[in-house]
Amino acid sequence: xxxxxxxxxxxxxxxxxxxxxxxxxxxxxxxxxxxxxxxxxxxxxxxxxxxxxxxxxxxxxxxxxxxxxxxxxxxxxxxxxxxxxxxxxxxxxxxxxxxxxxxxxxxxxxxxxxxxxxxxxxxxxxxxxxxxxxxxxxxxxxxxxxxxxxxxxxxxxxxxxxxxxxxxxxxxxxx
Amino acid sequence: xxxxxxxxxxxxxxxxxxxxxxxxxxxxxxxxxxxxxxxxxxxxxxxxxxxxxxxxxxxxxxxxxxxxxxxxxxxxxxxxxxxxxxxxxxxxxxxxxxxxxxxxxxxxxxxxxxxxxxxxxxxxxxxxxxxxxxxxxxxxxxxxxxxxxxxxxxxxxxxxxxxxxxxxxxxxxxxxxxxxxxxxxxxxxxxxxxxxxxxxxxxxxxxxxxxxxxxxxxxxxxxxxxxxxxxxxxxxxxxxxxxxxxxxxxxxxxxxxxxxxxxxxxxxxxxxxxxxxxxxxxxxxxxxxxxxxxxxxxxxxxxxxxxxxxxxxxxxxxxxxxxxxxxxxxxxxxxxxxxxxxxxxxxxxxxxxxxxxxxxxx
Numbered sequence: 292x293x294x295x296x297x298x299x300x301x302x303x304x305x306x307x308x309x310x311x312x313x314x315x316x317x318x319x320x321x322x323x324x325x326x327x328x329x330x331x332x333x334x335x336x337x338x339x340x341x342x343x344x345x346x347x348x349x350x351x352x353x354x355x356x357x358x359x360x361x362x363x364x365x366x367x368x369x370x371x372x373x374x375x376x377x378x379x380x381x382x383x384x385x386x387x388x389x390x391x392x393x394x395x396x397x398x399x400x401x402x403x404x405x406x407x408x409x410x411x412x413x414x415x416x417x418x419x420x421x422x423x424x425x426x427x428x429x430x431x432x433x434x435x436x437x438x439x440x441x442x443x444x445x446x447x448x449x450x451x452x453x454x455x456x457x458x459x460x461x462x463x464x465x466x
Numbered sequence: 467x468x469x470x471x472x473x474x475x476x477x478x479x480x481x482x483x484x485x486x487x488x489x490x491x492x493x494x495x496x497x498x499x500x501x502x503x504x505x506x507x508x509x510x511x512x513x514x515x516x517x518x519x520x521x522x523x524x525x526x527x528x529x530x531x532x533x534x535x536x537x538x539x540x541x542x543x544x545x546x547x548x549x550x551x552x553x554x555x556x557x558x559x560x561x562x563x564x565x566x567x568x569x570x571x572x573x574x575x576x577x578x579x580x581x582x583x584x585x586x587x588x589x590x591x592x593x594x595x596x597x598x599x600x601x602x603x604x605x606x607x608x609x610x611x612x613x614x615x616x617x618x619x620x621x622x623x624x625x626x627x628x629x630x631x632x633x634x635x636x637x638x639x640x641x642x643x644x645x646x647x648x649x650x651x652x653x654x655x656x657x658x659x660x661x662x663x664x665x666x667x668x669x670x671x672x673x674x675x676x677x678x679x680x681x682x683x684x685x686x687x688x689x690x691x692x693x694x695x696x697x698x699x700x701x702x703x704x705x706x707x708x709x710x711x712x713x714x715x716x717x718x719x720x721x722x723x724x725x726x727x728x729x730x731x732x733x734x735x736x737x738x739x740x741x742x743x744x745x746x747x748x749x750x751x752x753x754x755x756x757x758x759x760x761x762x763x764x765x766x767x768x769x770x771x772x773x774x775x776x777x778x779x780x781x782x783x784x785x786x787x788x789x790x791x792x793x794x795x796x797x798x799x800x801x802x803x804x805x806x807x808x809x810x811x812x813x814x815x816x817x818x819x820x821x822x823x824x825x826x827x828x
Contacts, residue, residue: 419484
């Protein structure tokens with residue numbers, strides 16, 4: 292029990308921020324992660340051992356997030372792409388020293404908001420939560436090939452986003 | 467497409483974006499539940515032993531009353547010995563002494579806790595709550611009731627009533643209700659008394675030994691252990707749900723959420739209050755037996771009817787039917803007499819008036 296408790300505590304910040312990037316609403320994210328963690332705790336006997344449990348945890352977190360997205364979609368009738376735009380955290384200017392940084396972060400969040408959920412989730416899991424493609428496949432219940440394809444699509448879309456143009460490297464150089 | 471974001475850039479961009487979301491200090495609410503669970507959980511397989519012990523006690527509690535309970539009347543063995551549960555009286559094991567609000571469980575029904583010092587139960591399957599071991603480990607809950615009908619000489623009825631009252635007071639009980647008619651031709655009295663369960667059989671024996679004629683003795687025992695344990699389990703489950711809602715309430719950010727969760731808290735609290743009332747009632751009924759003693763100078767009508775044969779009873783019914791019919795006719799005749807009287811009066815008035823009018827015309 293202690294070990295599970297420590298594990299959940301340790302992964303909470305990452306899981307919470309993952310949910311923030313997926314949902315783009317800190318309050319919704321907090322509720323989703325809370326719900327997911329309680330679910331994990333409730334079924335702690337079913338937690339797989341070893342490395343698989345990270346994927347298992349994020350599968351529960353992603354399910355909670357997706358469930359909220361769909362619930363919000365059915366409630367408001369708004370498309371997934373619009374959801375985050377209305378629920379973006381307050382983009383008020385940060386202190387001057389961090390202004391540029393904050394601006395970039397806002398751009399990233401906005402760019403993520405333009406991605407459909409099916410691309411946003413694997414992208415966040417891969418490049419923020421640090422899951423492998425195999426673990427993402429478990430988390431979103433898709434084949435690894437599908438994950439790879441979605442990651443590629445997501446990456447391409449972000450590269451085309453003008454807000455992130457400064458970060459884009461010519462493909463030849465990147466290779 | 468001839469441009470791409472590298473893995474490192476993506477990781478950095480997403481990391482920076484994620485860092486703008488401040489992680490709540492509160493962290494997962496699971497923390498609180500885990501702490502609770504950890505402090506209450508039995509180490510190792512201790513819970514299995516506790517569950518086994520609780521099962522044995524429940525079985526014992528269910529079997530004993532079925533062997534010793536029952537009803538009997540008017541014989542030297544009229545009162546069978548009921549299951550002995552000395553701890554069920556007003557002693558320290560009385561349910562009223564149980565600590566409240568200490569049995570907790572997660573919203574999924576998995577982390578269970580009990581009052582400090584009580585036996586612990588393991589985590590259960592989601593959505594289920596086991597009865598607290600403390601409730602099961604307490605003695606069996608048996609609601610005992612009894613009635614005794616006594617006959618005494620006319621001039622000894624009052625003294626007999628006083629003796630019965632004295633016996634009950636001596637046993638630690640009290641008279642909850644009494645009716646007496648001492649100055650009539652057939653004095654009688656009925657006493658309803660609450661007696662500690664442990665002293666129930668003793669009091670019945672002493673009442674039988676007061677010297678009056680014992681017409682009937684009726685003693686019953688109803689095992690409510692299962693109901694009691696079930697009620698306690700429901701209370702524990704609801705309290706856990708209430709605690710969970712309270713945690714959610716503390717984190718509610720909007721007025722709508724607050725009102726919604728508060729409504730749930732109120733609903734659950736209402737259910738808890740109602741079940742607490744049921745539990746207290748069961749506890750009271752199982753700790754204090756109810757004994758009704760009827761004293762008279764002749765056997766109650768019900769006893770007389772029992773002793774008579776079929777022909778005698780038929781004659782009584784016929785007699786009663788005739789009397790009832792005659793009474794009915796007399797009772798209804800009052801209205802008819804009034805109608806006749808009014809009609810007669812009208813006839814007389816009409817006749818006199820007719821005569822006067824006729825004289826004037828002539």
